[in-house]
Amino acid sequence: MTSNTKNKKYRFFNEDCISGCEKHIENDSVDLIITDPPYGIGGDKLDKHYNRDESHVIDGYVEVPSSIYPQFSEGWIKQAERILKPGGSIYIVSGYTNLVHILNALGKTRLEEKNHLIWKYNFGVYTKTKYISSHYHILFYTKRGKRHTFNTFSRYADHEKSDQGGSSNYSDREDVWLINREYKPGKIKNKNELPTQLLIKLIQYSSNQGDLICDFFLGSFSTAKVAKGLNREVVGFELNKGAFEHQIREFDSLDEGYLLDQLRKPPENQFVNSGKPISEYDQEQISKSHIIHLNRGMSKAQSIETLSEKFGRGYWSILRIIDRSVNVNVANVFDSQVEMKISE
Template sequence: MTEVSIHGNHFYNEDCIAGFRAHIPDDSVDLIVTDPPYGIAGDTLHKHYNRNEAFVIDGYIEVPAEAYGDFSRRWIAEAARVLRPNGTLYLVSGYTQLYHVMAALRVAELVEVNHLIWKYNFGVFTRTKYVSSHYHILYYEKPGPGKRTFNLACRYGLRESAPGGGSLNYQDREDVWLINREYKPAQVKNKNELPTALLVKMLQYSSNEGDLICDPFMGGFSTARVAVGLNRRFVGFELSETAFDRGAAMMEGLSPGALLEQLRQPQASTLANQGRAWDETEIEAVLSRYDSLRAGGMTKKAAFETLSTEFGRGRWALERILKRRGDNPE
């Protein structure tokens, strides 16, 4: 076992199951983000994608298909142990071994929050079936006291509008994510690396600066780079000595928080009463004012904008009040 510590972050060249037991106490990790071996002969993926492996580092360690169920149960049990109550897990999986992964999550008594789909570019070309161009992202939490971290407006403000209409915040939080893989021609890389944009999104929504992030299958250290770049603490494991040595060397030159200045800043909501409980007096005032505006010839859209400004409420909240009265605010 080799341990490298950089800026207080810990990287272990070790099997994650043994490493979890040796190095990470119960209920101590805020967020786990990982992309474990898929159990599909990942060391031969280039044959399906027709890609040049000249710049891909050697040492990818696959899990035999017949052992995948036991492998999943063992490492997920340890992941559940180290997560804090209401800590969360993002687990990226293909469909081939998805049954085993979801069964292991149930045995570990982790609870599903969302079953996300990551739609990517450059799927596997086929002639006799549909092209596979997505992965599953299983977003689970450990039940217990406390509150699960979910930063609702960390990327887009609740009132930011998309260019074609609709809410940018709503669109960003839909459960199908369209994020391209990173194309790195003539660059040294790991066999299967998650794109930075995907990892940034997970960490923004589900962690805060100073939180402890863990990746039990570091591979190319993508999760580690993003976590440290966003000023989170990190601990992780990688069994391949080749991948570990390269990844640890890359971490030497990364300053904690280096990615923060690149993040998009959401437009803060200016709604004074957003999230506050309604009382009957306010409801009656909203309904009366809406009727007055519409009677004066104002369009529904303009009426809602006026009500939002005057009452400090969002459109959806105002629509719910009108629907309760039986109006159709669409």
């Protein structure tokens, strides 16, 4: 069954993702994959496992038996590699139970690991005899062959500071994310829904407007809905017929780009040369200027801040140049001492 959505930007299939992907999606055609595969722990018992009320959850959750989870993971991840464009990205959200099988499947591809992110959420799984589980893993991989999309300054400019005085851009791009789950009392939903803010963050960093996003396990269509709200195209699969039909209606009721006005708009970057190649001459000038600053009584941090403004480059770029210069000078001194001893 194919969705009845009339817009060709959005294609949804009430089919198995592996065979459906083979039939409907061409090689090297998808910019970004975001997906949350089945738990493999007995989906019909998730309410007991997570101690939560599921009276408004759609029936028919399709689970994958743990006995075939390794082969299942290899099957859909192989398809993911095939359909991704060179330079395309994939994010896989997973608990720890079957994480090893997903990692093993990824290891059999040529996809390149970029990050192993941790999503820390509120209200973890309560237990009395072990530690409380309150996080998910998000595996970030890319397809080789082209530079992948990563919009470093899509959410915060290079010079913006947090309330604590640190870099907001740096904090936002650390690999542990504190994002709470969304609770929608009385609203029909699927077994597990990813938070809108989590999806916005992934989509902002790893895609551009008009890009094609794929979700192998649509579930609540949360990825699809956010993608539509950010003016991306979407394709995906869902086996649960009840969920598929209900979520298609909800999806069709949403306007394209409905989330764009809600996005934070960062100011222009202060460091105009960020990301650009730096000449040997400029590196030498930075190193010499830093020594002059220290001799005039500046702290290292003050010197870096001054050099950042002068050369239009970020803190870490300046720091790397300075530290590299120090290491080279130390090595040169050591070599000179060795040569003197040999000559003696």
